[in-house]
Amino acid sequence: MKQITVTVIDPVGLHARPATVAVNQASKFPKCDINVAFKGREVNMKSIMGVMSLGIPTQSEITISCSGEDEDDAIAKIEATLREQKIIA
Incomplete structure (x- = not known):
């Protein structure tokens, strides 16, 4: 398992458009389980409703x-995608 810890810098946080960017990128990897964790909760990063x-x-x-x-x-x-879109730092 690989993991990274990053800071969200998008002014609206990881909501709506930035969440869609993240979900779309994660969905390109069907052979991987990809999760995002925040404040003790973890969700599937391929689920827009989960991320939001x-x-x-x-x-x-x-x-x-x-x-x-x-x-x-x-x-x-x-x-790389989230950094290019200035969603994370």
């Missing part, structure tokens, strides 16, 4: 974890 249910505000620390066949590639691409 966490209510992650800006300046929050989250942990993204990947396990499965493509875990190295998945975690790298998810992190």
